[in-house]
Amino acid sequence: MSLIYSNETINKTYILTYSIGRLSMKAFGKGFRLVINANYHLLSLKNLINQTELNSNIQYSIQPCLSLNQRLKLNNGLFEFLRKLKIELPGIYAPSLLSTKSAFKTLLSFRSLVYSLGFRRFWIAKLDILDFFNQIIHSKLLEVFSDTLNDVSNYMYPTPNIHFLVRELEWFLKESIISIDGKLYSFIKGIPQGSCISSDLANIYLAHLDRQLHRTQTILWSPHKFLQNDVFKTTDIHLTLNSYGLLLNEQKLQTNLYDSNVPIKWLGIEVHSSLAITLPKNNSPPRFCRFSGQSLSANDCMRRLCKFRLHCPIWRFTFHKIIYNTNIRQNVFICKNANIRKTDYLLQINANRLGNKIADIVWISLKTSPEKDRLLQPSISRRLAKVIFRCISVNIGFNRYWLYHLTVNSLIKRLLPHKGELKWLINWMQQFNHLNKKCFLFYNKKKIITV
Incomplete structure (x- = not known):
C-alpha cells in the first residue's frame, strides 16, 4: 500500500495521508457504522517515503502531503468529473432523487x-x-461507472478521459x-x-439499479395473511439486488x-394512505440528560439555532396546499367543503407539532449551553x-x-413547565403573537372592505 502518488503529466509527487476510521453507533444501539475522516493530515509521513518507489528517470517536485479528499479533488480528477456530471447531465442519476x-x-x-384523476x-x-x-x-461499481462514462462521453465537452477516470476509481477502491486503532x-x-x-x-x-428494476417489469405480491408476515417482497427485486451485492433490511421495511x-x-415525516404528510407525533417533551446535546457558548448556540437547527427543509412541505384540480393555478385552492375541512385539520395538526418541535429544539439548546444564564437575558430572548x-x-x-x-x-404551552427560566422568551413570544393577531384582524378587515 503505497503512500506515494506520482502525477507524471505535471512531474509532481505527492505524499498521501491515510484516513482515520472510527466506528459510529447506529440508531438505538443496533450495530456500528464505519466512518472515515478523509480530510486528515499527517505531515510527518514524508519521513516514511520509500525512495525505491520513485522513478529515477523523472525529476519529481515533492509537494506537501495530501489527504484522501485533496487527492480526489485534484484537477481533472474524479470529484471534478462527478460535480460536472451532476450539473450538466443530472438525468444520469434518474430515477434516483439527489436531495430532500x-x-x-x-x-x-x-x-x-x-388527486385530479380521482x-x-x-x-x-x-x-x-x-x-x-x-x-x-x-467490480460491479467499475462496470456501472464505465457504462456511465460511455453514455455521457458524447454529451460532455471536453470529452472525459475514460481510461484515466476508471484508473482513478480503481485506485480509490483498492489503494x-x-x-483504525x-x-x-x-x-x-x-x-x-x-x-x-x-x-x-x-x-x-443506485440509479443503475433502479433502471434495471424498471426493465424487469416487477409485479408486487404479498405473502399469505395466515403467515402473519408484514413484509412484502418481489422476486425480481431480490434477484436484481443480489446481482448488485445488496440485500433488503427486513427490520426496516414498512408498509400499510x-x-x-x-x-x-x-425522510423525517409521516406519509399517510391518502399521501397526506404530517410531522412526527411527539406528545411528551424529551427527557433531558446533562450529557446530551453539544455544549456551546451563547454566541455559538444562537448562531447554530439561527442558521441550522431552526431551518429544516422538510417542515415547510407539510404546509403545502393540496391541489385537487390540476387545471387551476397553483396558488388557488378550490375544492369541496369536506376537503377544505380535512385540509384545515391536517394543517392544524402540523402547526401544533411544529410548535412542539421548535420548543424542544430551543429548550435542549439553551439547557445544554454552559452560558445558559446569558441566553436567558431579555435582549437575547427577544x-x-x-x-x-x-x-x-x-x-x-x-x-x-x-x-x-x-x-x-x-410552542408556549410546551415551554410552560420551564416558565421560571424562560419567562422572558415566553413574554416576547406572547407579545409578538399579540401583534400578529392585530395584523390578522387588520388584514381581514381590509380584505372585506376591498370585496
Whole structure:
C-alpha cells in the first residue's frame, strides 16, 4: 500500500495521508457504522517515503502531503468529473432523487396528479437496503461507472478521459488506506463513508439499479395473511439486488398493506394512505440528560439555532396546499367543503407539532449551553423570539395568521413547565403573537372592505 502518488503529466509527487476510521453507533444501539475522516493530515509521513518507489528517470517536485479528499479533488480528477456530471447531465442519476427538496417536490406533484384523476387511497411501502455503502461490489461499481462514462462521453465537452477516470476509481477502491486503532487497512468491498465522492458513486450505483428494476417489469405480491408476515417482497427485486451485492433490511421495511391507518415514516415525516404528510407525533417533551446535546457558548448556540437547527427543509412541505384540480393555478385552492375541512385539520395538526418541535429544539439548546444564564437575558430572548417567528413564517407561509397563532400557542404551552427560566422568551413570544393577531384582524378587515 503505497503512500506515494506520482502525477507524471505535471512531474509532481505527492505524499498521501491515510484516513482515520472510527466506528459510529447506529440508531438505538443496533450495530456500528464505519466512518472515515478523509480530510486528515499527517505531515510527518514524508519521513516514511520509500525512495525505491520513485522513478529515477523523472525529476519529481515533492509537494506537501495530501489527504484522501485533496487527492480526489485534484484537477481533472474524479470529484471534478462527478460535480460536472451532476450539473450538466443530472438525468444520469434518474430515477434516483439527489436531495430532500426534489424528493418532496416529486411526491407533491404525484399527489396533485393522482388527486385530479380521482384517486384518494394508496398502499405504500418503504424499502431499506441493508448496510448499503459496505456492500457495494467493486467490480460491479467499475462496470456501472464505465457504462456511465460511455453514455455521457458524447454529451460532455471536453470529452472525459475514460481510461484515466476508471484508473482513478480503481485506485480509490483498492489503494485508499484507512487507519483504525493504529493499524492500516484497505477496502476489499464497499466504499468508505466520509470521502467527497462516496455519495455520488452510491447515487450512480443506485440509479443503475433502479433502471434495471424498471426493465424487469416487477409485479408486487404479498405473502399469505395466515403467515402473519408484514413484509412484502418481489422476486425480481431480490434477484436484481443480489446481482448488485445488496440485500433488503427486513427490520426496516414498512408498509400499510395490512393497516391503512399506519403512517409510513420517510425522510423525517409521516406519509399517510391518502399521501397526506404530517410531522412526527411527539406528545411528551424529551427527557433531558446533562450529557446530551453539544455544549456551546451563547454566541455559538444562537448562531447554530439561527442558521441550522431552526431551518429544516422538510417542515415547510407539510404546509403545502393540496391541489385537487390540476387545471387551476397553483396558488388557488378550490375544492369541496369536506376537503377544505380535512385540509384545515391536517394543517392544524402540523402547526401544533411544529410548535412542539421548535420548543424542544430551543429548550435542549439553551439547557445544554454552559452560558445558559446569558441566553436567558431579555435582549437575547427577544432576538431568539424573532428567529422563532421567522422560522414559523418561512415554514407556514405568508398571510396564514391563524396557523401562526396555533403554532406559537403550542410552542408556549410546551415551554410552560420551564416558565421560571424562560419567562422572558415566553413574554416576547406572547407579545409578538399579540401583534400578529392585530395584523390578522387588520388584514381581514381590509380584505372585506376591498370585496
